[in-house]
Amino acid sequence: MVNAEPPLSLLLELTHKCPLQCPYCSNPLALERGGGELDTAAWLEVIDQAAALGVLQIHFSGGEPMARPDLPQLVKRAAERGLYSNLITSAVLLNAATLAALAGAGLDHVQISFQDSEAAGADRIGNYAGGHAKKLAAANLVRAAGLALTLNFVVHRHNIARVPDMIAMGEAFGAGRIEIANVQYYGWGLLNRAALLPTRAALDACTAAVYAARERLRGQMVIDYVVPDYYAAEPKACMGGWARRFLNISPSGRALPCHAAETLPGFDWPSVREHTLADIWNGSAAFARFRGTAWMPEPCKSCDRREIDWGGCRCQAFALTGDASRTDPACELSPDHAIMAEAAREAERAAPEFVYRRIGANVGAAQS
Numbered sequence: 001m002v003n004a005e006p007p008l009s010l011l012l013e014l015t016h017k018c019p020l021q022c023p024y025c026s027n028p029l030a031l032e033r034g035g036g037e038l039d040t041a042a043w044l045e046v047i048d049q050a051a052a053l054g055v056l057q058i059h060f061s062g063g064e065p066m067a068r069p070d071l072p073q074l075v076k077r078a079a080e081r082g083l084y085s086n087l088i089t090s091a092v093l094l095n096a097a098t099l100a101a102l103a104g105a106g107l108d109h110v111q112i113s114f115q116d117s118e119a120a121g122a123d124r125i126g127n128y129a130g131g132h133a134k135k136l137a138a139a140n141l142v143r144a145a146g147l148a149l150t151l152n153f154v155v156h157r158h159n160i161a162r163v164p165d166m167i168a169m170g171e172a173f174g175a176g177r178i179e180i181a182n183v184q185y186y187g188w189g190l191l192n193r194a195a196l197l198p199t200r201a202a203l204d205a206c207t208a209a210v211y212a213a214r215e216r217l218r219g220q221m222v223i224d225y226v227v228p229d230y231y232a233a234e235p236k237a238c239m240g241g242w243a244r245r246f247l248n249i250s251p252s253g254r255a256l257p258c259h260a261a262e263t264l265p266g267f268d269w270p271s272v273r274e275h276t277l278a279d280i281w282n283g284s285a286a287f288a289r290f291r292g293t294a295w296m297p298e299p300c301k302s303c304d305r306r307e308i309d310w311g312g313c314r315c316q317a318f319a320l321t322g323d324a325s326r327t328d329p330a331c332e333l334s335p336d337h338a339i340m341a342e343a344a345r346e347a348e349r350a351a352p353e354f355v356y357r358r359i360g361a362n363v364g365a366a367q368s
């Protein structure tokens, strides 16, 4: 067993249940049903093990983590173990009573995802009438409770023109941080790429708006910005490198180095039902497979950036080339880079209908 540096962050996908149906959801196409979820005792054990392993931050996510009635109990355990806790939520289930329970349990931070800056577009993307209004009310409650708040806006061709309004929303809420995150094309996002990818011109206008706002709001509000890989010259350091910083647990307890890793074939993902987090992190073959630089092919192997971006994203390499061990096609040095430019041409064509994220969606028809 090789002892790796401990993970900084643990993301718990408590459930895949969610009242919304966003067509870019990062959950896998094969959503897990509620009956297979870990029970409360198992999640508490995971939290205890994470603290012992040296994890500093814990993210409660899903699906919609507030669909789990035991969430306050889990937050309380994280606080007792000295972990900084973040709730990643659609916020449509957040009200004065549920927030009070979470704040009382010791929750540190709330990240609310917004589908748009205006109700009609937001409710259409989430396929949930009245959702936007509930999110606004929830964000006000979080501010009033004195918890740290991040507003997360997921951006695509249907709302990218309203990025300035999204930034203004963040200012109006007095958020310390907002995220303008272009859709990442994995899972449901990849399935719906032709419906969601913005044009290069729209992305450039968005980038200019973000950079100008960052200048204007320096010292007041941080704006995190994520661009689509399809217009990049260099890949992002996906998850800070495979199994270097992050550990993800699926609703049924499978441990993954990122939420999309289940799309990769040929892996035997270890479960927290059978293994400790320490054994998984330090000893599992799946976590070791792409850790570090030894696995890299050329051009990564002899590239100066190999310990900066770690060769990009393994899931994207697999999704676009069929081989997870190739250089991420987002890199302009990749022999597969032309795939990205070809896919980006989809954005110039009329957008097809979304396939909404739900169990039983007609995924096969969209893929053919």
Ligand code: SF4
Binding pocket: 018, 019, 020, 021, 022, 024, 025, 026, 027, 062, 063, 064, 089, 090, 113, 357
């Ligand atoms: S992206 Fe949308 S559908 Fe997916 S978990 Fe978040 S709110 Fe729910």
Ligand code: SF4
Binding pocket: 234, 235, 299, 300, 301, 303, 304, 305, 306, 307, 309, 310, 311, 312, 327, 328, 331, 332, 333, 334
């Ligand atoms: S060749 Fe590999 S290491 Fe170099 S920039 Fe591209 S993806 Fe990163």
